[in-house]
Amino acid sequence: MEHLQHFGLALDPFSNEPDLRFYFESASHKDAQRRVERGLRQHKGLTLLIGEGGMGKTLLARRILESLEEEVFEATLLVMLPGAADATGIIQRFARQLGCEEPADDRAGLLGQIYELLAIVREDGRHAVLMVDDAQVMSPDVFAELSGLLNLEYEDRRLISMLFVGSPELDKLVQNDPSIMPRVDVRVRLQPLDMDNGTAYMQHRMAAVKGSPEIVPPAAMDALHKFGRGRPRLLNTLADNALFEAYLTGRTSIDPSDVERAAADLGIGPDPGTTYSQLSTAPVPSAPGFSRVPADPIVPKIAPPALDLDEPVADFDLSPGFSAPLAPVTLDLDAGLEDALGDFDQAAAAAMLTPIAEVFEAPAAQAETELLEFALELPSREQFGEVLELGADIMLESEPVEEGDFLVAEAELEPLELGEANQLEDAFVELIEE
DSSP: OHHHHHTTOSSOTTOOSOOGGGOOOOHHHHHHHHHHHHHHHTTOSEEEEEOOTTSSHHHHHHHHHHHSOTTTEEEEEEEOOTTSOOHHHHHHHHHHHHTOSSOOSSHHHHHHHHHHHHHHHHHTTOEEEEEEETGGGOOHHHHHHHHHGGGOEETTEEOEEEEEEEOTHHHHHHHTOTTTGGGEEEEEEOOOOOHHHHHHHHHHHHHHTTOOGGGSOHHHHHHHHHHHTTOHHHHHHHHHHHHHHHHHTTOSSOOHHHHHHHHHHHTOOOOOSSSOOOOSSSOOOOOTTOOOOOOOOOOOOOOOOOOOTTSOOOOOOOOTTOSSOOOOOOOOTTTTHHHHHHHHHHHHHHHHTSOSOOOBOOOOTTOOOBOOOOOOOOOOHHHHHHHHHHTOOOOOOOOOEEETTEEEOOOOOOOOOTTOHHHHHHHHHHHHHO
């Protein structure tokens, strides 16, 4: 292909053909293979290998088939096609793979032929294995007929083990058949590729065709995982289309925009977050109209404890510097109010006796200055409380008296009546003028 030659590639690195040359043993695939082989080597009855579409189940099934030694196993693989054959036709295909040249047309004769062939395999010291790919497309009749072969025994030993490979719909097929569910001995679910395994998978693909790793840089790799959902088939499809987009623009490497264009053309949205986590070294540029803004850290709001002033304060935990707990105390807001008011009187008197006006020029002819000092007589405690209760202000009634060289103004505290605010202001003005 011309676009492959543009990148110096002799083979398509992203082909979805089940070619074992491209098989990549991810952590998930390795774990699944070990679990499946354990069931087959222990001659378990029915083993299920479940995985979403495009997870590489077919390639893994072929890998398992090749791993079963011919001197130990008689292994066959059947690929199911929707509506391709009835139950009898499927059993005849299996009989041919076992070596039967002319399978019988009737069910009883066909089962007899299969039993004889399986018994010969057992006498040879080997164990028969039937692997069925795309098992979820089997009709209930085919499913029941194949599962019935698990009843065949020879010298009190099971003659055959089965591996059914399929999508999650296979689980429903098994659960809907109460006679098959108890026969499931091993169930394996193939997990999607995480970021590390997915990156290694794409690099393995490029290395298999001797391509340069720079064709798929880290930023493009991150974009592939953003839409690929950890499924090898989908990663291949996106990478192949992105490769062609880069070729059309004349570039020699894939850009994240190529992957986004390929995903948009295929109608594939971003992974909702089940398998995708962004590479820290190569972030994917946001699509137009979107931006990645880091969210503010969430700080839980802790309500402050309620303080009941009428209840005794409980003992608090001591810091290492204290040797004994605090004694409980009771807070009484009314206690000591009278003493506090007395202290207030004294403090206020000391503050308010400070000269209000220190120097005024006297209009005397001698041009001498007089030091004038105004002193206000403080209200009594009883008057102060009465004023506070009534919410009134202070009205001054002053009558200047001479005492030596000083002018003393006496003040009497009385509650204001309605409309006396102006009188208070006038009285204050008069006092200043005098």
